[in-house]
Amino acid sequence: MVKRFIVDSMLGKLAKWLRILGFDARSRHISSQRQVSEWMTEGFIVVTRNRRWGSQHPVVQLDTNDPMQQLQQVIRICGIRRDEATPLGRCILCNEPLDLISREEALGKVPDFIYETHVRFHRCPCCRKIYWYGSHPRRIMDRLEHETGWSI
Numbered sequence: 245m246v247k248r249f250i251v252d253s254m255l256g257k258l259a260k261w262l263r264i265l266g267f268d269a270r271s272r273h274i275s276s277q278r279q280v281s282e283w284m285t286e287g288f289i290v291v292t293r294n295r296r297w298g299s300q301h302p303v304v305q306l307d308t309n310d311p312m313q314q315l316q317q318v319i320r321i322c323g324i325r326r327d328e329a330t331p332l333g334r335c336i337l338c339n340e341p342l343d344l345i346s347r348e349e350a351l352g353k354v355p356d357f358i359y360e361t362h363v364r365f366h367r368c369p370c371c372r373k374i375y376w377y378g379s380h381p382r383r384i385m386d387r388l389e390h391e392t393g394w395s396i
């Protein structure tokens with residue numbers, strides 16, 4: 245089953261990292277145990293730093309402030325494999341799955357040199373942001389590869 249996450253709104257950067265890897269990571273303010281139970285019933289993994297919500301899977305209780313270490317913890321605790329990640333699958337800002345668009349549709353909407361050197365473009369149906377391989381800065385992807393040990 246595809247893993248989906250409710251990420252405590254305190255952990256905004258972690259939610260973005262999960263989206264870069266293509267996961268459904270919904271940023272939510274967590275205010276009650278009942279809410280947590282409902283999300284669990286719906287099949288979500290609930291990620292938080294707050295001890296109030298427990299630490300039994302599918303609640304993942306993190307013990308670090310560093311977003312990259314948080315990502316590592318989530319990957320380890322949830323047993324996420326490289327082949328479960330779909331980089332460029334999701335908008336980092338909206339969490340929406342991206343649509344593959346024709347190259348022509350990207351014309352004029354991305355820098356010329358990007359248009360000239362890329363064939364596949366993806367667009368967020370919500371905010372219309374356009375993504376391509378390389379649109380995440382290399383240093384971010386390098387860090388991700390370093391921390392996950394995956395080749396992305």
Ligand SMILES: [Zn+2]
Binds near residue numbers: 338370373
């Ligand atoms: Zn978007």
